[in-house]
Amino acid sequence: MDTRTEMIKGAARTFETEGFRGVGVDRLLAPSGSSTRTLYKHFGSRDGLVVAVLEARHRAFMDRLGAEADEIDPIGSLFDTLRRWLETHGAWGCMLLRARSEYASANAEIVALVEQQKREFREAVARRVEIGLGRADTGLATQVWLLFEGATAAASVSDVAVIEEAKRAARALAAVASGRGP
Amino acid sequence: MDTRTEMIKGAARTFETEGFRGVGVDRLLAPSGSSTRTLYKHFGSRDGLVVAVLEARHRAFMDRLGAEADEIDPIGSLFDTLRRWLETHGAWGCMLLRARSEYASANAEIVALVEQQKREFREAVARRVEIGLGRADTGLATQVWLLFEGATAAASVSDVAVIEEAKRAARALAAVASGRGP
């Protein structure tokens, strides 16, 4: 595989399990077996690697969301994708938000990147809501988004089963909004 | 005020805005004007200060939840307290989860502490649900909890107005669960 891609994947795994600021470049490069020289050739700095990891992570998740979208239950399938994602990657909380909070005052690029990614994800949720409801409903879209973020955060200190509860809540709210009752 | 309390409050402010692992002890002590010697007298280590900050933060929030509980709308008032809390402290995401993710592999005490605190909070939410519904409903309690955690996380990259949307969602779900319809 491409060296750069392997570095990103390895570093992502380390960030996921060990956090962002408490780990040095050596531990970031250990999984891929790369040298620090190659790191700075490819990414310019440690922060550059962080940005690359966040971009790759967001793109991979959005791609998977698109690939696993269900026409019958476009809202509920959001949470199916989340469950499968956490089963393979582990429930460590949203990596983007974790990075944002740790670089809030240290790297404006990371903060701006994550905020843009969250806007993009929120719009994807809104499109699902529009498909499922037959019309746009920004209030419901926000509610589903909150359930999604809540499930992601809660799964890190609880059970992955909370995702099913979030799915039920989202469907119930959608049913109410569609006038079909609970 | 007590020196120890001032150190905790000052360090909490720095953790909130600058993250946990990317800040040195000097910047943690700057707001209170204390010396490193006093830090190690009181807390033993930097991690000891982190634990003290997390305990104080959780206790303060739980106390405020109890003080601001509304008998008429026990579920909805959860989100009123959250909104007021974020208006005074700023929306930086849940400090407990932020610490947990950054110390996940470095400090087992912090991980265990946060998980216990989250269990305690979750039970407080369940009690609110029981009061509002007239009976226990663990499913609804989890859903309200997820909305709460989601609003806390989302407010850090969005608008504090999402809290009102979470409140609406929680009340709608409670209405459905109580059989009173949407």
Add this chain to the structure above:
DNA sequence: GGACATGTAAAGCGATCGTTTTACATGGCA
């Protein structure tokens, strides 16, 4: 076969980290 791109290995850079230590100021109490 020589030039070049791409990689690892490893030493070393100054800066900063958490922590300890020495020195000194202050205030309440016996």
Add this chain to the structure above:
DNA sequence: TGCCATGTAAAACGATCGCTTTACATGTCC
């Protein structure tokens, strides 16, 4: 007055940080 607890100021400790550099091993293309 003398003592001790409690605090700040500041230097210094070794370790580790992000990053640079030197040296060397590959493979590929002309």
